[in-house]
Amino acid sequence: MRVQVVLVHGIRTSATMWRSQVEHLGRRGIGVHAVDLPGHGSRMSEPFTLEGAFATIDEAVLRAADRGPVLLAGHSMGGLLSIEYAGRAEPPPVAAFIAASCTAIPRGVGLATYRTLAGGFDRLPDRGMWMTNRVLDRTLPPETRADFGAGGYALDAQDVALRSLSVLDLLAALERISVPLWFINGQYDQLRVNERLFTRVASHAELIVVPRTTHLVTAMRPGVFNALLNLAITTIQET
DSSP: OOOEEEEEOOTTOOGGGGHHHHHHHHHHTOEEEEEOOTTSGGGTTSOOOHHHHHHHHHHHHHHHHTTSOEEEEEETHHHHHHHHHHTOSSOOSOSEEEEESOOSOOOHHHHHHHHHHHHHHHTSTTTTHHHHHHHHHHHSOTTTTTTTTTTOOOGGGHHHHHHHGGGOOHHHHHHHOOSOEEEEEETTOGGGTTHHHHHHHSTTOEEEEETTOOSOHHHHSHHHHHHHHHHHHHHHHHO
């Protein structure tokens, strides 16, 4: 049975952010399932809820597990949700896990500051899209530049999603994760704030910091991230 990969996107974006990874895995003949969370992408009209998000991840993992061992990979918000999911008291059928750009506890001053900044952008005439597009134009390579916004930007779901994350008990979840685990961060990622704490709690995890890279590691350095997917897949195959 071939390894199956389930990909969970970050906040505001959608399954399209994983296009480079989907194409890479497809060329390898690896089954890949990139989901859209509630309120995002093809499900933009739905309200975002934690229950709906976890149900989406669970459905994709269970469906993939019927075909082979599952590598779960989540980015940013998708990574935080996937930590909570993979660390359930009753472990889901996940054989290995990549948590990308999500070594931060979404509570307190950090979360409040993020929500304030996001709210300020949202009050701009174009809801901050001019600045967002300028940043993406300058930081992402041409081959992935369109991927983050191809499924639309879930601006209406952003604040409720951020607020929902505060109830996650990530440290307890990390303690329960026993499968191979990688934390992958860009060197200049703002969500590295609790990186040492996460690696201390999940002592068996490997931390990989990608040089000269921001929060958007999957799109900014797609070749590197795809190579790290290969590493995780090989680990599963050799276990």
